[in-house]
Amino acid sequence: MPPPERERLFDGKTGAIGRADIRAERPREADLLADVDRQLAALGFRPVGDLVCARFPDILGRGYARAAGDTWGGLFFGLIETSFDFVTQWDAAALLTTLNARGTGDEPRKSLYVSRLPHLGFAKLGELLEQHAARRETLTARFGAPIAVKPTLQAFAEAVDRGIARQLGKE
Secondary structure, three states, X not given: OOOOOOXXXXXXXXXXXXXXXXXXXXXXXXXXXXXXXXXXXXXXXXXXXXXXXXXXXXXXEEEEEOOOOOOEEEEEEOOOOEEEEEXXXXXXXXXXXXXXXXXXXXXXXXXXXXXXXXXHOOOOHHHHHHHHXXXXXXXXXXXXXXXXXXXXXXXXXXXXXXXXXXXXXXX
């Protein structure tokens, strides 16, 4: 079945990013969505919307932000793996992501700082945020104030593009 037509949100360094609807496109994920929404609401985060990147059309993401914050939350559904990330960015200086998935760690030459805590799963997002906040403070001392988060889907799309660009070495 072909992918649904999508409203284009943003054309970035890594390609087009469009609006998605995870509840409609992945109805089996409703319970996880509800649980993550509930946990993040208790931490002051609200959903800003769902998106998909043309570069990775099989991955749908839901963004979360809190007012006056500097950290995004991102729930990403892929064909093989679902993960949750907290992400803080420092303009062109650096990116910190703390996530509950396996994989590689820091890549200092790309100014990419990665904390992987798969043992926390989806039931301990508060602990994941605590770990992220501790490392963010260390990097803030080095890089200065992070980029402030604007709690909109457009701003989340731009942040996702910056993050992918950094990972691919296009920053």
